[in-house]
Amino acid sequence: MAVIKIKDLIYNYTDTRKPSLDKINLEIPEGQFVLVVGGSGSGKSSLLRAIAGLIPDFYGGSYGGAVYLDNINLRQLDRRNIVNRVGMVFQDPESQLVMSSVEQEIVFGMENLGLPNHLMKRRLMEVTSALGLSNHLNIFIPELSGGQKQKVALASVLAMQPEILILDEPTSQLDPVASEEILSIVKRLNEENGITVILVEQRLERCFHLADRILVMDKGQIVLDQNAPETVANWALKNNSPFVPPLAKLFASVQYPEIPTTVKQGREILKPYYQLCKSSAGFLSAPNKKVEIMEINKDQPMVEIKNLWFTYANGKEVLKNISIQLKPGDFTIIMGGNGAGKTTLIKNINGLLKPGRGVVQFQGKDTKKLSVEELAPDVAYLAQDPNDYLFLPTVREELAFTLTNLNLADNGISQETLARLKMSSFEEVNPRDLSTGERQRVALASVLVTRPKLLLLDEPTRGLDYQLKQELGNLLVQLQAEGTTIMVITHDVEFAAEYATNIIFMAEGSIIACGHKNDMLSNSTFYSPQINKLFNNIVDGVVTFDQGKEALNKLIKLNENIAISV
């Protein structure tokens, strides 16, 4: 097993002046599970690539210092030697699979290493059994789900039997169930096989507790290197860093001496308080942060859907008898498993699809009689991948493109939108040179320039870190306050809990439940935020961070009062 040692590592990509890695010194003993966190552009991915030898071998650029594997400088090892010992899984499953069948993909790496046929057969058998892929060997890769594709990518790397497994946001493109599965496989590999794991992840609530060690990166440097989650949580709170899971942040925010990383640990801490609030009615004074929506006519619904049914040309019935009403200033989130019909519903609202039966009305007008282009000035749609929007040389031109297409005058709206999204300084930059979060903001700006009355977003939090998610959430709440109706599809329960007003649950093309988030996100096994799970059966209706903080503060005070009176 290999020990990684990094000494004074400095690295600049060819086209940048700012160092992506700035004097990194690090030692990772064998078998450790290291979690690397940090904002976009903090150098996390560069650090992983340096350990995998991709920097500078694949990327070029200027490189200083050294990375050692078992005291041998990586630069002195040939590619095959490095690949044999360090395996890397990337973010997007679509962009790392090469072959057309699962079996061929898994053996791809082994063939590259020139392994004999009998050994490849054995390893293929082992790795597919371990990852539950044995029955998928002959399947055509485009037919797999995102989670299965990522498992194939992981299997292909594991078949090479690396001593160090590096994962760069492996779950950012996956739904929660698939993400959970990938992370538990990684943990099992670390615990049962002793493989060193270096993981970059954004959703810390899923993996904070898995790690033996946490590295926080900023501007190419390691700003914190800690083993204890509580130290990290306290540090994050002190430095106003968003890179800490909600539970840890909650307990650190009330200066509680113990910091839990899982709901189980949190509930263990709250056990002594169980008896204090058996009747929690009226326990929370301000259960919800109310968004003050400006004076608008709320009588006429923005969107009214009556008995909507939709069947695709291939005969698949995807929407079944949907009826909902969205009023100006509503912030609704649609949740549900893959294939529940969420995206189809949104496309029926913005006119990309036309109802089979039933009616979809936008401001009282039947969308069946309106084209997408006619609806576009009022109905903005932000799809999952911001890259689908960007093709012009500058951010400014991207915004102007939408306005020109829709025959709308600028009148300063472009500047205003960019300023609101904190993108004014990027006006003349090529959007393709920006980071994921920034690209998303450009795409959002390109649809917001029309001053839409209805904003539809499909999985906007995918791949965003805590900070970017927070900024997006705040922006949406601001737009809501101005009277914009917002509808978001997301798997992100924490985001839904913090920012939405109403939640709609969909399954198999039907609406299963809908209502205020406090009712919808409480006491659910899967669709509850961590904070709600923490207070389940202790204090009712706690969904947001502020509510959690208030509840926790009150519990602590109650306990202190009782202690004093006794």
Added chain:
Amino acid sequence: MLIYREKDNLIHKLHPFTILAFIGVVLMLTLVLSHPVYLLGLFVAVGIVIIAADNYKEWKVYLKYCSALIVLIIIFNAIFSRVGETVLYKSPRLPLLGEIRITLEALAFGAGMGVRLLIIISVFCLYTYAIHPDKVLKLFNKGGSRSVLIIILATRLFPLLMKDFYRITEVQRCRGVKLDTGTRWKRIRNLLPVISVLLQSCLERSLQLAESMYARGYGSGDRSYYNRELWRPRDYLILVGMSMCLVIGVFSTLIGWSNYNYYPRLSGITGREIVITSIMTLTLMIPAILNWGWNKWPLLRSRI
């Protein structure tokens, strides 16, 4: 897009070399034999093998389009061919075309060509639906050639590209790009943003793919070749049958038994041609016969 679907029958479970050899032998015989009885025999054999492979549904579509083409070939040949002695119809003089004589020989020649075309198209249908493209490529890729990898990559990425194209089209329509209305020129011009996004995204994706391949050691030295295809008695039986068929076919061609004269009058058909065609058809039908036994008798299934 991959349209191959593995089905539970013997033909789909043959060694890729066996099925490729079958296709090769049929193609070669189709090109060298010209006697219509021989060609009909080949067609029957290929048809039965396709039906045995449970690909009749897909074959039907090929047949439909091919039949239309054959009718056209027959009509054109009948109208423009001026040889042949058995006149079935004679038209009055027409401008440009002159007098049209439709002869039995010209019709028969067109039909003979049509059968040849039918066999070729059917063989391609078998190639498309009964053999995994990766397996064919792997068969020729023992040295790990780059061009083969490119073909595999293209097979894998094409569906992805189509999906991207539809998605980007939708996104751009929501930004007011008109792709459904306006003149054809305008619509084509309006596709530019879609193509531009598609190209840029492809470029980014190809870089990520290259990185992933590099990280898995592609190009780090000599590659090995993964092979799990097994030879079974069924493969040997079929290969022996096909070799017999090939020898008979080539022999018949060399000594002139498979020649046929359509013009000026159709030659007759002798018993010799019928016997030879029957033997060839039977030897080519071995995959279908084995498949029938494979389904009927579990004991045979375990033996072959």
